[in-house]
Amino acid sequence: MTTAAREASLRPFGKPSRTWWLAIIALSGVVLTGIAAWVIQLRSGMGVAGYNDHAFWAIYIADVITFIGVSYGGAVVSAILRLTGATWRAPLTRLAEGTAVVTVLIGSALIIPHIGNPALLWELLARPNLSAPVFWDFVAVMTYTFASIVFFALPLVPDMAVLHKGHAKRLGKPRATLYATVSKGWVGAPRQRRVLAGALGLVSIMIIPLAVSVHSVLAWAFATTSRPWWHESIWAPQFVVAALYSGVALVILVVAGFRRGYHLEGLIHERHFIRLGFILATFSAGYLYFTFADLIPGAYVGDPSTAAVFQKLLTGDLALYFWMFAVFGGLLPLLLVAIPRTRNTKGMVTAAIFVVPMMWLKRILMVTAPGAYDTVTGAFGAYHFTWIPIAITVAATAAIPLLLMVLFRVVPLLSIDEIEEIDEMEEMEGLEKSVAAHPRTEPSEPASHDEKLVGATSRSHRAAGATGVLLLVALLSMLGVSAAAPAKAATSPSAPAITLTGAEAGGAVQLTAKLISPNGLPRDKANVAFQLLTKEFGAQGHLVPIGSATSDTTGVATLTYQPTVTGKHEFFVTTTAAAGAKATGSGTTVEVTVAKSAYHPAPAKPLAGVGKVLVGVLFTIVASIWLTLGAQVVRVRRVTRGVQQTTISSA
Amino acid sequence: MQSHTTRPEDGSVCPPPGAAPEERQGLTRRNLLATLGVAATGSALAMVSYQDDAQAAITPKAATAPEHAWCMVIDLRNCDGCKICTISCQSRHNLREEQTWIKVYDMPDSTGGKFSMPRPCMMCEDPPCMYVCPVGATERTDTGLVLVDTDACVGSRACMAACPYEARYFNWTEPPKSKRMPMPNTPEMPVAKLGTVGKCVLCADRLPHGELPACVEGCPMGVLYIGDLVTDIAVNGLGKTVALTEFLKNNDAVRFKEEHGTNPRVYYILGHGQNLGGTA
The missing domain is CATH 2.60.40.1940 (Immunoglobulin-like)
Structure with missing residues (x-):
């Protein structure tokens, strides 16, 4: 097992196969087409991407949500499994964390085509508006990106040390230099291990609320507007569950792809897929629940705008897509896990293949249906796909395998150290030698997510009441008009x-x-x-x-x-x-000389003063997160160097 | 494999001088925590000064007794839906046909008929569009005009999502070249720019000079009044002058979508049993 992990990690570093090159060329071609499409859009405006005043947010923001969303799956699954001590995670963590980093970077990049004037994006730092959800979105995404990079990078230190020590020749010169620099001083001393484990534990704990916060803020960018459906209190937790759901599905796909490509069957077994499948099923059930918890109160109350959007979604011209999502993106994956016959690698991969695009479809519906609704007339506009945004979306999708294939030619594919450590631990505990032969029946669901808020309270607009009041006002105004008939003029014939x-x-x-x-x-x-x-x-x-x-x-x-x-x-x-x-x-x-303005400003809103305090608190939290994350890197770096010096001095 | 190479080394080397590095590590960690605390406080303080500007930008400046508080009154009793207001505005601001700073909607009335309802920018006192702009490109002047600095607009369209009156549009394609003399781009008289948002400015460039907005001037029915809440006066394009508060009160003026709490500065006078409730 131990040598198998090292052997497998070295496998991608050999001379790349013809298939590898073909894949790289094909994927690069797709990515370049997407970039070309973006250049065209940049020159002629977002109109060529099918955008219009009734589809002012559409495919790109759905892409951003989808890509940043799938990133959480990797990060949070890895973090939860680490914190709960699920030892079976070991061969998957590197792939999961790598996927998290790659997809969050692509997701952040997709903000660029979404923005009408990307040349001015630097203004988010130079002149931010601190009351804007979109600004906090940016802060949250950047913080999460940093955390996921730290989470990915820290465990590389022992792996790179091991590979550099034992297999420097097979690494090749550029990699050997990199590995030597990163792992310099790592000897695996108990104190080094303790510090690394401590740092990783802390980052694992931090990355969970960070992931929750990013998708919450992303949801609030919608929910803080007064559009029907967007303005639902359930959106933030719904986005979080959606992200985890699609994220686990992508992890399954990435793991399956690399398992096949680099023949990792000896390390990654069917049980890994089944356990990931159980996690997937948990989120699938959760997301189906959230989807309908989101829709039912609004549909029942029947506020005209919400009712109009839900009608379009559930029985109108979007119904086909919505129910397609519900069946293929929600029920089918659940069934594939539930039915014993399909509970195998193929079944889980099939489920994941359905989940990822269906979750994208759901996001498209969530973005475009309310956006197309005209809140003055109650009519619907429409978003029309053109080849440009499709090319960009396909390019972003192709960028995931492309970047992962390149990434895992640089860094080890498996977290060797973790695998070896767990193997050792299990051997010491006298557990069965070959875990693969006897899959244990340990609880496979990760710790239940503590951030699941079930806030389904839908705001009632009391439209009927408002109508009544307005009709009354109109009636009174007519009475007022008739009462205000011109005063009778003086009747005297001669003017005074x-x-x-x-x-x-x-x-x-x-x-x-x-x-x-x-x-x-x-x-x-x-x-x-x-x-x-x-x-x-x-x-x-x-x-x-x-x-x-x-x-x-x-x-x-x-x-x-x-x-x-x-x-x-x-x-x-x-x-x-x-x-x-x-x-x-x-x-x-x-x-x-003395005058009094006739203008009486409206009274301040009850919570008007809270924002100032909140902004201070938020900035303090964000600053502490960045410093703490940075400190973990410094900590691991320092302990690596520190022990080396001691070793050298005493030797 | 690992246990052969590393463990013995640790066993022999670390424990004897081990105490010293342990202690040093503890110290550095303490130092680190102290540094962290100082840095966090420092950055928080820096951010507070940073946020004050932005906070000032979003706080309505009405408290300091503005010289004017521009508003609009729309007397729907006289509106026949001729759309001359829209045309006057578009011609003055060099807009395309679909870019309507003031748009005349055909609204259904409560008896199944229709009435015309012009909708300019509501110049809200609590403008949702301003709060959500990530770069603060939408600002509110002392006189209560909500204006867009298109040189700063990043094109996020968050304002379009936030506006409950659909008063904003986007330059999705390259705007047509103006046939007139080129003008500098100002928030008061914006020049259309690809990838930025646009909306009514209530002819902010005209108001200080005692000139009427193009739509008010153009309206042949005297439907549109430009008013000043400070001096309590409103005037329409036909020269009719009214004492604003009295006029609004006597005619039971209402504001569009009052329930959003935006405190719009456009007042509607109903006359034909219209329902101005809006839909969202």
């Missing part, structure tokens, strides 16, 4: 003379109009309209009606005007005598 005076008193302007009839007597019961001249909307000036009053027996009509700005105010007053008679008027100017 009018003089207006105004003075500022107690923060208001007191306007007084005195009306004298042609016969010299004060004019009572005359309707007087007061106006203010404004030049805010043009030098020609507009007269703003500020109120009206009726003259008393002394012929005086008064109005108190609350000025909104300081400075010179020109007021006018008019009165009409008989209908059709010419209005007479008068004006006056008042210098206003």
Whole structure:
């Protein structure tokens, strides 16, 4: 077993076969086509990728979710198995962690075609908006990427030491130099092992909440908008389970591919696939549950927008795709694991082959169906695939095997040290020599995921209530309109003379109009309209009606005007005598010193102040994560060097 | 294999001087933790100053008594759906036909008929589009105009997802060349740019000069009013001037999709039993 692991890890380092070269050339061709498609899109705009104002987010963001999602499978499965001490993980961890690194890098790169103006991506660092979910998405993805690289890189140290020590010749010069540099000083001393195990344990613990956080934030980029379906509270945990589900499926595919390609049947057995299959089935059941928990409350409440989107999805023109997902992406994998006849390598690989593309399909539906819904008219737009995004998606898919094939020509394919350590441990425990011959029946599900939040509370928009209120408002407005019929004009046949005076008193302007009839007597019961001249909307000036009053027996009509700005105010007053008679008027100017703005800003939102604190807390957490991860690398590096010095000095 | 090569070495070499490296390791770890703590605090402090700018950008500046608070009143009683507002706007801002800063929707009324409803940018006081922009390319001015700096727009389209009024569109293809004199690109008078977002600016370049927005000026029915919540005045294209608060109150003006809590600065006056509830 021990030599088998070393032998197998060295296998990819030999002269590559013709098949290997053909695969590399074919995959590179596909990737280059994708890059060419992206260049075309860059030059002529995202319109060529089928995007439009009703499909403003579509295939690329679904790709990002899918690729970053499959990455978690590798990382979290490896981390959970390590933490729960599942020894059967040993031959799979390197492949799983390598897949995690490769796919998260491809997933992050897929943000570039998604962005309309990728030349400005540096602004995410230079001028971030800290209230934006997309910015935190970026932070979370970068942090997770760093963690997955550390998680991948740390166990390389002992493996590279072993291979460099025993098989330097077979490594070839470039690899030998690399291995010597990385593993310099590693002798496998107990203290070195202890520190490495400690560092790996810590990173394993950290990578689980990190993975959960990344997909949660990715989901919140959708859920924090007020679009139907996107705006569901269940989206974050649903995204997390989706990621783990598709991730385990991809691990199965990658393991199967490399097992076949490098003849690792001696190390990776059917039981590995079956155990991965059990994990897959757990997530499959979980994801099916989440899918319907997501849909049922919204469909039941029947808010018009959510109902429209769900109708399209469940029985409308997207129903075929949705139920295809439910059957081939949810039920079928579950059955393939459940039925004993199909519970074998072939069955598990078949299940995984279905899961990965079906999960991509589900993401496409989740992105495009609500995006296409016009929240003003209630009509649906549509996203139309063109060859450009398909070429880019296929290129990204081809990049996974391509990068993995190249990666495992550089680093050992198997975590030799882990395999050997576990072998040794099992031998010491007096367990059966050949584990392969007697598959043990240990619980195969990993520790149940503690982040499964079951928050299916759907927000009720109370559309019916709003409609009622608005209808009432409309009714009242009609009544108001009829009530506000023009006041009856004074009935006197002759127009009175009018003089207006105004003075500022107690923060208001007191306007007084005195009306004298042609016969010299004060004019009572005359309707007087007061106006203010404004030049805010043009030098020609507009007269703003500020109120009206009726003259008393002394012929005086008064109005108190609350000025909104300081400075010179020109007021006018008019009165009409008989209908059709010419209005007479008068004006006056008042210098206003005290004014009160008429504008009353809306009260602050109840949680408005929380953001500032939250941002500080989040940055502190992110900074500590980066420093802790960095510290683990430093720690392992230091202990490697430290022991070497002691060895040399005492030798 | 491994046990042959490494274990004996450890057994003989490590224990005697072992105590010293152990202790040193412990010390370095302590140092490391201390360094870590200091660095975390330092970076957190640095981030606080960093975040203040961004926080300031998203905090409505209304508290400091703005000179103007621009708003719009749309009197649906007079709207006949002629779309001259849209045409005036598109001609002024050199827009393509499908790029509607003010769009006239045919909305169903509660009796099975239809009514026309122009929809400009709502210039929300709590603009969801501004909060979600990852690079802060959408900003809100002191006078309450929500504007986009297309030189900073990264094209994430998060704002399009966030806007409940569908007031934004994207330049999916290369915009047509303007036949007019080239203008500098400003948030107040943006020039269409490939891969960036666009929306109504309420003719922010005109307002300070006492000129009416193109749509208000163009509307032959006097449906659209430009108003100022500070001075409490609104004017339409026909020269009708009203005392804003009184006008809104007397006519039971409503705001579109009030339930989103965006506090839009566009008021609608209903007149034909319309239901302005929207759909989401």
